[in-house]
Structures are given as C-alpha cells and as structure tokens.
Amino acid sequence: MSAVGHGAAVRIKACGKTFADGTRALDPATLDIARGETLVLLGPSGCGKTTMLRIIAGLELPDAGGKVLFDGKDMTSVPIERRNVGMVFQSYALFPNMTVADNIGYGLKIRGVPKAERAACVAELVALTNITGLENRRIEQLSGGQRQRVALARAVAIRPGILLLDEPLTALDAALRDRLRGELNRLLRALGITTIYVTHDQAEAMELGDRIVVMRKGAIAQIGTPREVYFTPQNRFVAEFIGAANIIEAPLQNGSLVMPGGQLRIGDDVTMPATIAMIRPETIQVVDAGQGSLSGLVDSVSFTGDRQRLVVSGASSRPLNVDASNAIRVKAGDRVGLSIAPEAVRLLPLES
Ligand SMILES: Nc1ncnc2c1ncn2[C@@H]1O[C@H](COP(=O)(O)OP(=O)(O)O)[C@@H](O)[C@H]1O
Numbered sequence: 316m317s318a319v320g321h322g323a324a325v326r327i328k329a330c331g332k333t334f335a336d337g338t339r340a341l342d343p344a345t346l347d348i349a350r351g352e353t354l355v356l357l358g359p360s361g362c363g364k365t366t367m368l369r370i371i372a373g374l375e376l377p378d379a380g381g382k383v384l385f386d387g388k389d390m391t392s393v394p395i396e397r398r399n400v401g402m403v404f405q406s407y408a409l410f411p412n413m414t415v416a417d418n419i420g421y422g423l424k425i426r427g428v429p430k431a432e433r434a435a436c437v438a439e440l441v442a443l444t445n446i447t448g449l450e451n452r453r454i455e456q457l458s459g460g461q462r463q464r465v466a467l468a469r470a471v472a473i474r475p476g477i478l479l480l481d482e483p484l485t486a487l488d489a490a491l492r493d494r495l496r497g498e499l500n501r502l503l504r505a506l507g508i509t510t511i512y513v514t515h516d517q518a519e520a521m522e523l524g525d526r527i528v529v530m531r532k533g534a535i536a537q538i539g540t541p542r543e544v545y546f547t548p549q550n551r552f553v554a555e556f557i558g559a560a561n562i563i564e565a566p567l568q569n570g571s572l573v574m575p576g577g578q579l580r581i582g583d584d585v586t587m588p589a590t591i592a593m594i595r596p597e598t599i600q601v602v603d604a605g606q607g608s609l610s611g612l613v614d615s616v617s618f619t620g621d622r623q624r625l626v627v628s629g630a631s632s633r634p635l636n637v638d639a640s641n642a643i644r645v646k647a648g649d650r651v652g653l654s655i656a657p658e659a660v661r662l663l664p665l666e667s
C-alpha cells in the first residue's frame with residue numbers, strides 16, 4: 316500500500332443526486348478520501364459512479380444538503396476550473412490536430428507556464444507514461460493505448476490536487492488493458508496524487524485501489540480495502556460482484572450448516588438464525604471420497620491453465636464451484652470429499 320497522508324483530502328458529505336427528469340442517480344453518500352489515496356468506485360453500469368465523480372469534479376451539483384470539501388474547504392459551488400482537478404475519461408477528449416507534446420502541455424500553456432519549463436515537464440511525463448518518440452505525432456496517428464497515455468499525461472501535467480479517472484481503460488482491448496493497468500498502478504504510486512478511479516471491472520479495482528467503494532443502484536454497498544471486500548463482504552451483492560462466490564442456503568444447527576452432502580462445521584459461537592453462507596471456490600479442498608465434511612459428485616472439470624475448475628453437485632443445495640490445483644486427478648462422474656475450513660465460510664444476512 317502507498318504512503319497515505321493524514322486528514323481527508325476530499326470529503327463528500329450527504330451528497331445525493333436526483334436529475335431534473337426525476338432519475339434518482341445517487342442516494343445521499345458520505346465518504347472521506349485520504350491524501351495520496353487511490354479510491355476506486357466500483358459497480359455495475361448505471362449504479363451512480365460517474366455521477367459521484369462529476370459531483371467531486373464540479374461538473375454536477377449535489378442535491379440540497381450535500382457538500383464537497385477539499386482539505387476541509389467547502390467546494391460545493393466552486394466551478395471545475397477552480398478546483399485544481401485533473402480528469403481522464405473513457406473517450407480520450409484530446410485535441411486531435413495538436414501534437415502529443417502540445418496536448419500534454421496545453422494546461423500549462425493556458426496557465427502561462429514559460430516555454431522552457433513547459434518542455435521540461437512534458438519531457439518528464441512522456442518518459443513516465445512510456446510514449447517516448449511520439450512527441451511530435453498528431454493524436455489521430457496514435458493507437459488507443461497511446462492516446463490514453465497522452466490523456467493521463469495531460470491530466471497530471473498541471474499537478475492537480477486530485478486526479479479523477481472515469482473508466483480510462485474500458486475502451487481498450489483486454490491484453491492492452493492488463494498492461495496499462497500495471498503501468499497505471501506504478502504511475503499513481505509514483506505521483507502520490509489523491510486519485511478517484513471509476514470502473515466496473517473488479518480486477519482493475521483490486522489492483523489499483525487502496526480502498527474500494529462498491530456501489531449498487533445509487534447506494535454504497537461496502538467500503539473497504541481490496542482484501543476486506545474480497546474476504547469479508549458484508550452482503551451477497553458484494554460477495555458475488557467481487558470474485559467468484561458459492562452462495563449456500565442451509566439451516567444452521569449446533570454450529571454446523573446442515574447440507575445434503577454432510578454437515579459443515581463453522582463454530583459453536585455462531586448463532587445467526589436466518590442467513591446465507593458464502594464460500595470462495597479456491598477455499599474448498601478436494602479430498603478422497605469419504606474424507607472431508609462434505610461428499611459430492613464431480614459434474615465437470617475445466618482446465619484453466621493455472622488451475623482447474625470443478626463443478627460438484629450433491630454437496631450443497633446447488634452445485635458448488637471448486638478451484639483445485641492441477642495436481643489433483645479427477646474426472647466427471649468421480650465421487651469426491653470436500654474439506655472446508657470454518658473460517659472460509661462467511662455468513663451473510665438474508666436479502667431484505
Ligand atoms: N443527466 C442525466 N439525466 C438523467 N439521468 C441521468 C443523467 N446522468 C445519469 N443519469 C442516470 O443516473 C444513473 C447513474 O448514472 P451514472 O452515474 O452515469 O452511472 P455509472 O457511471 O455507474 O454507469 C443512471 O440511471 C443514469 O441513466
């Protein structure tokens with residue numbers, strides 16, 4: 316994790332948004348973002364991520380009662396050009412007829428930064444974003460990945476207090492997206508700028524976020540570090556949106572979940588009456604038939620390269636996804652035992 320400074324760089328207080336046509340895009344949300352932190356807003360399309368980002372940027376006013384503070388200062392009605400934010404969007408929004416260097420230096424030029432100083436800053440950012448040699452090309456001569464590097468360099472050239480990114484990698488193909496994600500991660504750590512990053516891609520959120528805000532239908536479903544939202548989701552939505560999850564409905568008796576394939580011990584002190592349980596596929600161990608707490612039948616085995624994914628029926632009310640090592644020899648039709656540690660079972664509230 317990066318060094319995160321003290322105090323909230325950005326504070327969002329009770330910011331909700333209802334658009335003029337009556338669409339409720341955001342329930343009143345309260346959130347602190349620490350100096351130097353990368354906070355990711357993660358959720359499916361339409362859940363209010365962009366609306367939240369636009370409120371922080373000053374492109375949208377929150378509903379009455381909502382406040383946006385930067386370093387404790389009320390910015391709610393300060394326009395975007397006086398908020399010192401850098402922005403990068405899914406569409407590059409670059410000036411197509413200008414060169415790469417002129418695009419990157421544009422914000423500095425309109426701020427009256429002298430030419431020599433501007434050139435030095437552009438050179439530094441060109442190197443940092445891996446586009447050396449492209450300085451004099453025009454934007455229309457660049458690939459998507461190169462354009463997004465330019466957009467990023469341009470956004471950070473003005474040394475913004477806050478960097479706002481809205482799905483910057485979404486328009487790129489999968490291989491390039493993976494590579495740029497890694498580069499972006501190193502860049503954000505190197506710059507140490509307070510960053511708010513919007514994505515619907517959980518892999519991006521996990522890699523880039525110091526913390527992740529999981530959003531659903533205009534509301535915050537959970538806020539936590541990548542590990543917290545993965546290992547201790549607070550509800551079914553978060554459990555299923557991040558990573559793979561087996562959701563199990565089974566009665567709890569004397570500290571065990573009573574399931575078709577056996578009794579799964581989860582601990583004596585567990586007394587939640589009506590719950591569902593979540594088990595990650597990689598926490599289930601495949602053992603010999605007759606061993607382990609559950610018994611099931613292998614429905615299918617799919618080889619995924621680094622591991623194999625089994626679907627096992629009969630153990631739970633619904634087939635279980637199990638991620639097993641390649642070293643285990645199993646085939647469809649085999650009876651297997653399943654061993655699951657009590658701490659791998661996460662009890663979740665029933666849906667309201
Ligand atoms: N200007 C607008 N007027 C009316 N509805 C809007 C407007 N902008 C966004 N919305 C609606 O608000 C909801 C949240 O949108 P948005 O914040 O763009 O979601 P996300 O970025 O998570 O995909 C959606 O239902 C969207 O259709």
Ligand SMILES: [Mg+2]
Nearest residue numbers: 364365366481
């Ligand atoms: Mg959006």
